[in-house]
Amino acid sequence: MRIAPSLAPIVTDSEGPNGEVATLYLAQLLIEIVQPNAGDAVRLSAAVDMELGLSLEAGDTGLDIQIGAPVVESIDVTLLSNPLFVAPSEVEALLPPMLELALPALQGELGSFPLPSFFGLSLQPVSGMIRYQNYLTIFADLVSEGEPSPAFMDEEDNF
Known part of the structure; x- marks a missing residue:
């Protein structure tokens, strides 16, 4: 077939x-x-x-x-x-x-459908897709991919 x-x-x-x-x-x-x-x-x-x-x-x-x-x-x-x-x-x-x-x-x-990463952070889904009212949504944690991104640091290299 x-x-x-x-x-x-x-x-x-x-x-x-x-x-x-x-x-x-x-x-x-x-x-x-x-x-x-x-x-x-x-x-x-x-x-x-x-x-x-x-x-x-x-x-x-x-x-x-x-x-x-x-x-x-x-x-x-x-x-x-x-x-x-x-x-x-x-x-x-x-x-x-x-x-x-x-x-x-x-x-x-x-x-699979890849999730985006940005500024050294990525989305880690905690559940599959669910329906909320008229929207399809996912719940995810924002996790660091390693070193913190300079976009989230102050002048003293603090988060």
């Missing part, structure tokens, strides 16, 4: 389907079922639209992206190529469980 995006994902501030802090919409995710021993011949291709929950958790280098399981009702499958004439209802029943298996690999490729 090959998976490739054709459009950029959309992140909204609406609550995810399983209570996550945001919703991730994947549109036109191209999926190909290939036969490796036949020169990677494409046996079925489809475009999938789906809705996922998105959370950001505190990690070592920033905020790690966590993707929730897809909501089966939100998965919309459009067959693009079907040379084996598989019934569309069978494809719609087969793809959601296959996507659930493939999503952890996708999540591993997303990496």
